[in-house]
Amino acid sequence: MAEVTYDGATCIYPGAERPAVNALNLPIEDGEFVVMVGPSGCGKTTALRMLAGLEEIDDGSIRIDGKDMVGVPSRDRDIAMVFQNYALYPSKTVGENMGFALKMQGIDKDERARRVREAAKLLDLEEFLDRKPRNLSGGQRQRVAMGRAIVREPKVFCMDEPLSNLDAQLRVSTRTQIAELQRRLHVTTVYVTHDQVEAMTMGDRVAVMRLGQLQQFASPTDLYDRPANVFVASFIGSPAMNRFDGTLTEDGIRLGQALIRPSSKQLQEARGHDQLVVGIRPEHVAVSVSGDLTVKVALVEDLGSDSYIYGSLADEPDSNIIVRSGRDHPRPGEVIKVSVDTSHLHLFDAGTGERVGD
Amino acid sequence: MTAIAPPVAGAHRIRARSDERRRGWVRRAPLLPALVFTIIITQLPFLVTLYYSLESWSLVRPGSQHFVGFANYAQVFEDSQFRTTALNTVIMTVGTVLIAMVLGVLLALLLDRKFLGRGVVRTLLITPFLIMPVGAALLWKTTMFDPTFGIVNYIFRPFGIGKFDWVGSFPLGSVMIEMIWQWTPFMMLLVLAGLQSQPKDILEAASCDGARPFAIFRELTLPHLRRYIELGVVLGAIYVVNDFDAVYMMTQGGPGISSANLPFYIYQRAFLGFQVGQAAAMGVVVVVATIIVATFALRLIFTSFSGTEQAA
Amino acid sequence: MTSADVAVPAAQTAEPALYTGKRAKRRSNSLTWGIVGWVVGIIFFFPVLWMVLTSFKTEAEAYTNTPHIVFSPTLSQYKAVFSSGLWPYVANSAFATIVSTILVLVLATPCAFALSLRPVKKTRDVLFFFISTKMLPVVAAIIPIYIAARDLHLLDNIFTLVILYTAMNLPIAVWMMRSFFLEVPGELLEAAEMDGAPLRRTVVEVILPIVAPGLAATALICCIFSWNEFFFAVNITATQAATVPVFLVGFISSEGLYFAQLAAAATVATLPVVLAGWIAQRQLVRGLSFGAIK
Numbered sequence: 001m002a003e004v005t006y007d008g009a010t011c012i013y014p015g016a017e018r019p020a021v022n023a024l025n026l027p028i029e030d031g032e033f034v035v036m037v038g039p040s041g042c043g044k045t046t047a048l049r050m051l052a053g054l055e056e057i058d059d060g061s062i063r064i065d066g067k068d069m070v071g072v073p074s075r076d077r078d079i080a081m082v083f084q085n086y087a088l089y090p091s092k093t094v095g096e097n098m099g100f101a102l103k104m105q106g107i108d109k110d111e112r113a114r115r116v117r118e119a120a121k122l123l124d125l126e127e128f129l130d131r132k133p134r135n136l137s138g139g140q141r142q143r144v145a146m147g148r149a150i151v152r153e154p155k156v157f158c159m160d161e162p163l164s165n166l167d168a169q170l171r172v173s174t175r176t177q178i179a180e181l182q183r184r185l186h187v188t189t190v191y192v193t194h195d196q197v198e199a200m201t202m203g204d205r206v207a208v209m210r211l212g213q214l215q216q217f218a219s220p221t222d223l224y225d226r227p228a229n230v231f232v233a234s235f236i237g238s239p240a241m242n243r244f245d246g247t248l249t250e251d252g253i254r255l256g257q258a259l260i261r262p263s264s265k266q267l268q269e270a271r272g273h274d275q276l277v278v279g280i281r282p283e284h285v286a287v288s289v290s291g292d293l294t295v296k297v298a299l300v301e302d303l304g305s306d307s308y309i310y311g312s313l314a315d316e317p318d319s320n321i322i323v324r325s326g327r328d329h330p331r332p333g334e335v336i337k338v339s340v341d342t343s344h345l346h347l348f349d350a351g352t353g354e355r356v357g358d
Numbered sequence: 359m360t361a362i363a364p365p366v367a368g369a370h371r372i373r374a375r376s377d378e379r380r381r382g383w384v385r386r387a388p389l390l391p392a393l394v395f396t397i398i399i400t401q402l403p404f405l406v407t408l409y410y411s412l413e414s415w416s417l418v419r420p421g422s423q424h425f426v427g428f429a430n431y432a433q434v435f436e437d438s439q440f441r442t443t444a445l446n447t448v449i450m451t452v453g454t455v456l457i458a459m460v461l462g463v464l465l466a467l468l469l470d471r472k473f474l475g476r477g478v479v480r481t482l483l484i485t486p487f488l489i490m491p492v493g494a495a496l497l498w499k500t501t502m503f504d505p506t507f508g509i510v511n512y513i514f515r516p517f518g519i520g521k522f523d524w525v526g527s528f529p530l531g532s533v534m535i536e537m538i539w540q541w542t543p544f545m546m547l548l549v550l551a552g553l554q555s556q557p558k559d560i561l562e563a564a565s566c567d568g569a570r571p572f573a574i575f576r577e578l579t580l581p582h583l584r585r586y587i588e589l590g591v592v593l594g595a596i597y598v599v600n601d602f603d604a605v606y607m608m609t610q611g612g613p614g615i616s617s618a619n620l621p622f623y624i625y626q627r628a629f630l631g632f633q634v635g636q637a638a639a640m641g642v643v644v645v646v647a648t649i650i651v652a653t654f655a656l657r658l659i660f661t662s663f664s665g666t667e668q669a670a
Numbered sequence: 671m672t673s674a675d676v677a678v679p680a681a682q683t684a685e686p687a688l689y690t691g692k693r694a695k696r697r698s699n700s701l702t703w704g705i706v707g708w709v710v711g712i713i714f715f716f717p718v719l720w721m722v723l724t725s726f727k728t729e730a731e732a733y734t735n736t737p738h739i740v741f742s743p744t745l746s747q748y749k750a751v752f753s754s755g756l757w758p759y760v761a762n763s764a765f766a767t768i769v770s771t772i773l774v775l776v777l778a779t780p781c782a783f784a785l786s787l788r789p790v791k792k793t794r795d796v797l798f799f800f801i802s803t804k805m806l807p808v809v810a811a812i813i814p815i816y817i818a819a820r821d822l823h824l825l826d827n828i829f830t831l832v833i834l835y836t837a838m839n840l841p842i843a844v845w846m847m848r849s850f851f852l853e854v855p856g857e858l859l860e861a862a863e864m865d866g867a868p869l870r871r872t873v874v875e876v877i878l879p880i881v882a883p884g885l886a887a888t889a890l891i892c893c894i895f896s897w898n899e900f901f902f903a904v905n906i907t908a909t910q911a912a913t914v915p916v917f918l919v920g921f922i923s924s925e926g927l928y929f930a931q932l933a934a935a936a937t938v939a940t941l942p943v944v945l946a947g948w949i950a951q952r953q954l955v956r957g958l959s960f961g962a963i964k
Contacts (some may be wrong), residue, residue: 050391052566053566054562054564054565054566069391073565074562074565074566075565075566075567075568075569075570076568077566079567080567081562081566083406083559083561083562084559085557085559085565086562087557087559087560087562087563089560089564089577089578090560090565090580090582091578091582092577100567100577101568102568104567104568104569104570104573105568120613148567150561160567191499339596360697368803369764382790382791385788385790386790386939387780387784388781388783388784389780389784389785389790389796391777391780392780392840392844393775393781393796393799394801395750395777395836395837395840396799396800396837396840396841399833399835399837399881400803400811401803401805402814403811403812403813404810404811405804405816406813406814406818407810407811407813407814409754410813410814416851425673430884436762441730464709464827468703468706468707468710469707471700471703472700472789473700473704473707473801475703475704475708475879476707478711479707479708479711480711480951481951482711482712482714482715483710483711483714483715483725484947484951484954485718485944485947485948486714486715486716486717486745488940488944488946488947488948489718489940489943489944490897490898490900490914490915490918490939490940490943491898491900491915491934492898492900492918492939493721493915493918493939494717494914494917496932496936497718497720497936498717499720499930500929500932501717501720501721501724501933502717502720504929506733507732507733507737507929508825509720509736509737512737512903513735517770519731525925530825539714539717542714543714544958547954547955547958548958548959548963550955551914551955551959551963551964552963555964557964558770566784568954579774586963588685589962589963593958594828595805596804596805598742599807600808600809601808602900602901603901603915604905606900606919607919620809620863621807621809621901622809624809624810625809625812628812628813628816628906629816633748634817637934638810638814641807641809641810641811641813642791642810644807644809644810644849645746645806645807645810647807648806648807649805649806652802652805652806654767655805656798656801656802656854658804663725
């Protein structure tokens with residue numbers, strides 16, 4: 001158990017035009033479950049591998065329990081890693097796979113067997129201990145990889161998209177299992193994924209990354225309710241947040257023909273940012289005869305419980321808008337009026353993309 | 359079941375069967391030329407050899423050909439030279455293959471690391487294997503091992519070795535050095551392919567699990583390399599056991615028969631001694647021995663490639 | 671934003687000297703291995719290098735107790751080699767190599783096809799048979815081959831060598847081509863069939879372009895083995911059909927030991943295969959392992 005601190009940690013691949021991870025700062029508390037999320041190529045996996053000692057820390061440092069890890073090989077870091085493709089040792093049985101790290105520590109055979117059995121029980125792997133990895137299903141392999149990590153009782157778990165090779169159903173159930181297991185073991189965990197649902201459901205805190213830069217590090221609710229910039233706003237949440245270009249005026253924000261009126265506090269905070277990006281989540285837009293915005297419906301996704309209306313603003317055919325609606329929804333081609341819940345507006349500076357106000 | 363089947367169904371079945379047979383031949387047709395050719399060129403001579411081995415026949419005395427039964431075989435087993443050359447063949451094959459494999463593994467481990475000019479070094483290292491064996495043997499015999507002008511003695515001169523005759527003093531060893539030089543690249547290439555086929559994340563997992571480089575090699579890399587090493591040993595042995603060029607060029611089997619292997623000895627008997635029957639009998643003995651060893655080796659290859667590894 | 675409050679410029683945090691020390695270590699490590707690699711590479715390559723160097727010396731320079739690294743290169747040895755009648759041998763070698771390789775490909779390709787994409791029954795047995803022919807010692811077959819060639823007046827005939835080299839390389843080519851065919855996705859055959867293409871056209875227009883690189887690699891391996899072959903050549907040929915390896919042997923006995931000239935002859939003899947092998951390094955492994963290793 002340990003605190004992990006990324007302190008200006010930077011990784012530069014030879015020949016790359018920008019750092020894969022650029023001056024990353026992340027203070028991770030003892031026992032915390034932190035998820036790194038972002039589109040592919042954002043540096044999340046590199047950041048994790050830097051912690052595991054598989055990638056050089058070219059600048060800055062990463063500390064585990066205050067100890068600088070620069071130049072410390074993986075084997076001396078006391079971290080356990082779960083790989084995307086599990087990286088099980090093909091020549092060893094499940095039991096030998098799980099006990100390998102203990103064997104390397106010089107722990108005697110009986111103790112090893114005892115701890116492997118314990119972990120196997122926890123993961124429902126007891127009957128497979130003598131099998132080779134290639135005779136296991138994907139889900140079982142995933143559990144062996146987990147088992148190999150937890151047998152060690154390491155300071156930190158590093159997990160690199162451990163669920164991406166499972167089918168959708170198994171992914172959901174394993175997701176909760178891992179989160180539950182982590183809470184029980186209370187081992188500091190850094191978990192990398194590109195799936196924002198995993199990020200939102202599993203992490204105590206989530207680090208959103210893009211192009212090697214940290215965008216925001218906050219709790220899932222914070223990320224959703226107060227995204228730090230346009231990128232985070234559009235990346236977190238499904239379907240994505242609606243975004244419109246707006247111009248600040250005396251009494252509100254003009255979106256094409258329409259004028260929307262945020263709270264006076266928000267309007268006050270927006271002073272000085274003339275060009276804005278206005279963000280509004282689909283659930284905060286409603287079909288309403290008295291609505292301010294006119295929307296031409298292009299497509300309706302009926303999910304059973306509710307539906308999403310995809311369309312564009314009538315006066316701006318290039319714009320996109322998604323509206324959450326009930327089962328009673330308009331048909332494609334119709335023109336409808338929608339109203340915006342102005343208490344849930346997100347404002348961003350159009351130039352910098354940063355959030356405006358609180 | 360056939361007895362109670364109605365006649366119509368029977369006719370159907372016959373037509374279906376002949377159809378099937380025809381289709382079988384259509385499938386087999388592309389295979390046949392190569393198969394027939396190989397059987398004629400490689401199998402027929404063995405049968406003829408078997409026949410010759412039962413005759414006494416000297417090539418230089420026309421009409422000397424006559425049936426002698428197993429007399430040739432009796433002679434072969436009494437022939438102490440045959441036993442010596444057989445032993446030479448075993449020493450040469452086992453020694454060359456094993457040493458070349460150990461060196462090959464070391465070189466492959468070296469080439470598996472990233473360093474400046476790795477591709478060039480790799481190219482340099484595979485070159486000995488590409489050199490025409492006759493040329494290589496000649497090269498070693500002259501420019502390398504020559505007592506007066508050879509490089510080897512020049513290098514060892516500071517150590518007080520004068521004009522030492524390597525090929526004359528250690529004929530078998532000299533031939534083996536030349537063959538090891540030629541076969542190490544072969545082993546290296548196979549092992550390197552094995553090393554590079556090992557998934558990287560497994561090595562990373564092992565180092566996260568606290569394994570030191572040597573432990574990773576022993577616990578994971580070596581088991582992974584096993585089938586590549588086995589393949590290298592078997593294929594290397596097939597070629598080395600048949601080696602003729604190096605012996606012919608470097609020592610002519612001499613002095614005496616001290617560096618002769620079976621291919622060379624049989625060749626001598628047949629083409630210099632003109633003893634067809636005896637040479638054929640020796641050939642048959644060698645073939646039988648090879649079949650025994652090869653069945654064993656083939657099983658090894660096939661099990662290791664069907665992927666039933668033992669617990670590591 | 672939670673991330674902002676811990677921003678400390680990296681370069682100013684603890685022990686910069688220690689950092690650079692550890693960071694520099696890995697680099698110097700790879701330098702050490704680089705040096706070891708180069709030294710070992712040059713040691714292994716040295717006999718070849720020495721052969722080439724010697725071939726450019728005069729005989730007087732070649733025969734020195736202390737080897738000369740620096741000398742004024744001369745082409746006289748090469749002139750001597752070519753004027754001593756090397757060309758007919760090269761022509762024989764080239765003919766035997768090329769014709770046998772073509773024959774091998776013509777025979778092996780359909781055979782490998784029947785053992786992979788459209789497998790016949792007992793595929794395994796056939797493959798087994800092919801590889802087992804490589805295991806049987808050639809020396810046991812040479813006597814009847816020699817006598818048959820003698821009786822059919824085919825001794826010292828280049829076509830005899832062509833036939834023997836074809837048989838020698840056929841098993842390797844079958845295994846190798848099969849491994850290339852196995853890489854062709856089976857759906858491709860099915861797709862072509864659904865598009866209404868007859869099998870022959872499918873093979874010619876769809877399969878062959880895919881395995882073309884494999885075909886080239888196989889050809890190369892066969893060429894290497896044929897060009898370097900000596901045992902058959904020395905036993906079956908005399909003067910008319912003798913190949914380059916035989917020339918090398920004849921050279922040593924007729925001319926005595928002339929190092930420099932010998933080196934020039936050996937260089938010429940080995941050059942084609944060395945160049946081909948360098949170019950085809952990647953395919954070499956596959957050919958040598960009968961297609962078992964990619």
